[in-house]
Amino acid sequence: MPWITLALRTTTPVFNGEHDQHGATIRVPSLRGAMRYWFRALAGTAAGDDLRLLAALEREVFGSTDRQSPVVLRIPDPPGPADRAEAKFLNMPGGEHIQYLLGQGLYTRVKDARQRPHEGLTRDFVRADTEFHLDLRFTPGTSEAAASLALASLWLLCTYGGLGARARRGFGGLRITGVTAGSLPGDWTPDDLTTPGPAYYENLDRLTADHGALARHHAWLAALEAAPDDVTTRTAPWNGARPTYPVLGGHTAVALHPTQTTWPALLLNAGREWRHFRAGEHPEDGGRPHTPEYRQTIRGTSDHFPLGALGLPITFYDPATRNKDTVEVRKGTESLRRASPVWFRPVGTGPRMRLFSFAFLGAFLPQEDKELSVRLGRRTLTVTDQDLRDRASTWLETMRTGGTFTPANRER
Template sequence: MPWTTLRLRVETPLFCGDGDPTSAQVRVSSIRGGMHFWLRAMAGVLAGKDLDALRRIENRVLGSTEAVSPIRLRIPAQPRFSTEPFPDFLPRAQSPNNKWISYLLGPGLTAWEPRDQRKGLPGATKITRAFTPPGEEFDLRIKLVGEDRDAHTVALGALWMSLVFGGIGARTRRGFGGIRITGVEGGSLLDWPENALLSPGLDFYENTKSLWPSGTASRAMPALMAIAEKAGLPKRVHDWSAPPTYPVLSKTRTVAGVSGGGTFPDWVNVLIQAGEELRHFRASEFTPQVMYSPKVKTREWLEVVHDEDRDDFALGGLGLPIVFKKDTEVHADRGEGQEAETLRRASPLWLRPVGEGDEWRLFSFAFLTEFLPEEEVGVHLWRGQGGGKRQSRELTVTTEDSHALVREWIEGITEAEGTAFVP
C-alpha cells in the first residue's frame, strides 16, 4: 500500500523535544504515545477491567516488542521552531497574555525574567524551552502494512481522536500542542473519503457533551469490536457501573462542553480567559493582604494546610502535586515516612482552544475515573526545604471531589455568557 500524507498545522504552541531546551522536534514517538492513550480509551468500553485483554487489543492495533505495528508513520521534514523567550503570544510587557498564558504553561516551561532597569524593560515571565509556533505546517506520512484491515481501521481512528481531542507534546491538557489536520494527499485510506480524516469544525465541538467515538472515529468501532472478540471478550459494551480505573470513552463516564457566550477572535484570547478563569476557580478566597494580583488564595491553603484538624483537600482532585511554597507541598505518594515515594496524578480536566479564523471557543472535557486507583497510594502534606522535604500529615482527596470539581468547571464555563468564576 502506498504512503498517504496528512498535512498538519500547529494551532497552539507545541512543546516537544528530547530534553534539549534549545531545539524542538515533532517526534513520531510522541504521536504514537497519543495514539496509545486514545486507543486504550476507545477500547476501555469493551475491555472493562480486563487489562490483559486491553493489552492484547493495543498490541494488535499498534504493535509491540514482539509484533510489527500495522501502521507506519514518518515525518519527512521538521517544522520551524523558535527559541524566542517573549513571542507575540507572551510579550514581555505586563499584559493578560503574559500573566494568564504563562499560568497555563506552568513553571516547567516558564521562568521569571527580572526587570531590566538599563533598558527600561519590565519584569515578566518568559518561555524557557524551544517550541514550534502556531501556523507552522508539516507532513505526517502514513502507510498501512499487512492484511489486518480491522487493525488499520482502529489505528486510524485512534490517530484521529488523538489529534482532534488531544494534541502533541507537553501541556496538552492546558491547551498547548493543538494540531489541525488540513489536508490529505496521495489517495484515500481504506476507501474512506479523503476528507474523512480532516479535523472537524467548531460545530462538532459545540455538539459534544461527552466523549465517545464520534465523527471519523465512529468508523473504527465495528472493527474494534471484531478485534475485541478475537481477544476473547464477550460481545457487549461494559457499563462501568463504578468509575473506570483508567480513561475510557463513555457517554456516562466523561463530560464535555464549550464556553458559552460569544466566540473569541483567536486561540490567544481563549487561553487568556481560560487561565484567568482557572486561577479563580482554584483559588476563590479573596485575601486583600497579599502583595500580588489577583488577591486570592485557595480554601485549602487557608482552612486545611493551616488547620491541623482539617484534612478535606478537595483541590487535589484537579491533579497532584500542588506546590504552595518552597517548603509546603501536597503529593500523592506510596509508602510512609522517609521511604515514601512521591507520585504524580495528572489533572482530569482538559482544556483546548477550538475553532478557526476569527471564531474560537474553549472546549473542556474530563474523564470521570478513579482519582487514586491504587489502594496503597495516599495523599500527604510535605514540608521542608529542597531535598529535605518530609512526609507530614495525611490529607483526604476523593474520587467524588475530583468529579464534582470538573463538573462544576464545565457547567460554569458552558453556561456563562461572560466570565464564569472571575468576580
C-alpha cells in the same frame, strides 16, 4: 503497501523538546505515544477494567517491545523551531495568565524589568499555524481493523487532545486538514478524517467516538485477534463503576465557551479563569486570593483536600517563612503524579476559535491499589471521586454559560 500522506496544521504552539533544548519539532515517537493514549481511551469502552485485554489490543495496533507495530509513521518535512522572541503572546497585556498555563516546567518568571516576558521560556516551540505532512503506511498483512483503529487514534488526538507538554492546558493542538495522497483503509473517507470545526463540538454532551467512520470502532476492536468473542456486547462495561483510566463515553463531560476570538486571547482568558477557579476564595478588598485548602488543611486540622482532584502534586510556598508544603500521591515511598482530569483546547481556525473544555470523570485513584495514598509529609489526606466530579463540573458549567470565576473588582 503505499504511503498515505495527511496534511496537518498546528493550532497552538507545540512544546515538544526537552528542557532548555533547541531544535524542537514534531517527532514521530511523541505522536505515536499520544495516539496510544487515545487508543486506550477508545478501547476502554470495550475492555473495561480488564487491563490485560487493553494491553493486548494496544499491542496488536501499535506493537510492543517484542512485536513490531504494523503502523509506520514518518514526517518528511518536520517543522523547525520558532525563535523564542516570536512568543509575542507572552508579551501581550495579561500574558501572565498564559505563563501560568505553561507552568514551571516551560516558563520561569522574569524578574529583571529589562527582560521581555518571552525570555522566561525554557523550551523552544513550534509556531501555531505551522503546516506539515504525516506519512502513514501499514505493513503487509495488517488487518483492516488495526489500520482503521490507528487512524481513529490519530483523529481523536487531533480532535480532543494535543501533542507535547501542557497539552491539557491548550498547547500542542493539531488539526488534520486533508488527505493529499494514498487511499484510506476500510470505511474511512477524507471528510471523516479531517478535524471538525466548532460546530461539531456544539453538539457534544460528552467525549464520543460516534463521528463518521469511528462509529464502527466496536466492530474494529472485535475483529482484532486479541479480542474475546463477547467484546462487541461490552457496550457499557463501566456501568456501576468509575473508570480507573481515561475512557470515552458516559464518564466524560464537555463544554464549549461561547466566545469566538484568537487562540492567544482564548488561552489568556482560560488561564485567568483557571487561576481564580483554583484559588477558590477572594477577599472583598481585592487582596491576594486564598485557597481554602491551605487554611483548612495545610495550616489547619482537616484531612480533606478537594483541590487535589484537579491534579497532584501541589506545592504551597510561604514567602514569609520560605517553607514549602507539597501534597502528592505516593506509592510506598515513591512520589507519583496524578494528572488533571480537566483539559481545554482552542478549536477552529483564525480569529473565530472557541475554547473547548472536557473532563474524564473516572476514579481519582484506583481503590484496589491499597499502596496508593495522598500525602502531606507524614499525614494522609483524602481526595474523593466526588471531589473530582464536583470540581470538574463546576468548571465546565461556568465555561459552557460564558460565566467567570474572576471577581468583578479585579482586572480582567
